[in-house]
Amino acid sequence: MKSFILKTLALFILFSTTSALASSSTYVENAGSSTHKEETYQSQPFTEMVGGFLKSTGIYAFMYPDPDELTVDGKEISDFHKSGGRILMILVTFFLFWLAIRKGFEPLLLLPIAFGGLLANIPIAGIAGADGFLGIIYNMGLANEMFPILIFMGVGAMTDFGPLLSNPKTALLGGAAQFGIFGTLVGAVALTQMGFADFTLQQASAISIIGGADGPTSIFIATKLAPELLGAIAVASYSYMAMVPIIQPPIMRALTTVAERKIKMTTLRHVSRLEKLVFPILVLTLAILVLPAATPLVGAFMFGNFLKESGVVERLNDTLQNSLINIVTIFLGLGVGSKLAAEEFLVPDTMFIMALGIVAFSLGTASGVIMAKIMNLFPGHKVNPLIGSAGVSAVPMAARVSNKIGMEADRTNMLLMHAMGPNVAGVIGSAVAAGVLISLFH
Amino acid sequence: MEENLIIEGFKFMGLGMGTVFLFLAVLILMINLMSVITHKFFPEPKANNTNTANAKQDNKKVIAAISAAITHHKQS
Known part of the structure; x- marks a missing residue:
């Protein structure tokens, strides 16, 4: 026993000396490259100490910004973005808190994003920098597009394709609503053309995907095509998604007559379990054949859905729907928040992105409704045009809006389940549209 | 170069909407086909x-x- 203790002790001493040697050698290397200066403490008069400390306060940093501070990718930052801009951004994050808490705007994502934004605008600490924890989170899962994919798995596990399977033709409505994406793309390049903004085609595509009304897809595309616009795109995407009950109804009412709103749809047929089980494989097979570029999104989505419908992996299904998506949502929100740093967010582009985002939502809503009216010109079961607006994804909010407007016209007309069909088809539609955009640039 | 950008945008739109609709149209056909097959060969035990x-x-x-x-x- 005694010898054992001695041996352990000897090993411990040996190990600590070698590690000490190793660390001292790295220290020498570091000093040589002078990337990281190790400050040795020197005794100094008390007044100097106080002065030095005062210079490291936030108040001083806001008033006299550090001229040598650079962005993450080594660009210079203007004085405004280091002083007043930061304060302004902190106020913006307070506004986002208010939207999330008081107005209930997608609080699950908007709160982490806004708090991340608040942290990212703290001077000196450099939380959003490459070594700060927000920067680490960003590089860990956003820069490589990992988090949106994980979220998609969870969303897949939460999605029920039953309504779509029982009335497949409503999938066309989910397709039509993607017009919002491409219409906005044209709008964005037109803005550039007219000289108001300066968007490249990549940036225009990343902005237009807001019209897909699908947070993870927007983030996925933005990190791939225009990471510099990620913050604005994510904030626009999630805040407009939360505003669906405000944006959509006027458009839906303007485009439909009362008689159309009263259309009753035939009851949905029962969908067998086997159909639900085959469906994810079917979609994935199609994606493989037609558009492999969309398979990261579609594949993750269908993986989640397949686990759910298989019915034999309840534990995994439960994890995807709850723990995993919750954890990833926290990281995703904070990571996106790191892009709310003043120097990246307080630029004219942000204003255009906000404006284009609402155009995208409105266009998508309108084209979904119009598509439903076109479908009614053909023989067959009539479609209530109100469910067309649900094609913009934004599950399940858009379907609830359809239901609500339908109930206003006729209190016995329940459209919710009918609207879920185009709603989930919209998710597939946006993923396909995203795949097209990716394949065009690679 | 100036004129190109908007035309480019419309090209994207044509290709994108075309693909989305084609994808969903084929999907609708496949769903219908699948439901016919499953109902014919694997009927669910009726309650x-x-x-x-x-x-x-x-x-x-x-x-x-x-x-x-x-x-x-x-x-x-």
């Missing part, structure tokens, strides 16, 4: 229909009773 019909009628009775109660309550 006895009479029961569900009875349940529906019961529901209607309950709804009628509730609405009668509500109107009564409103009148009084």
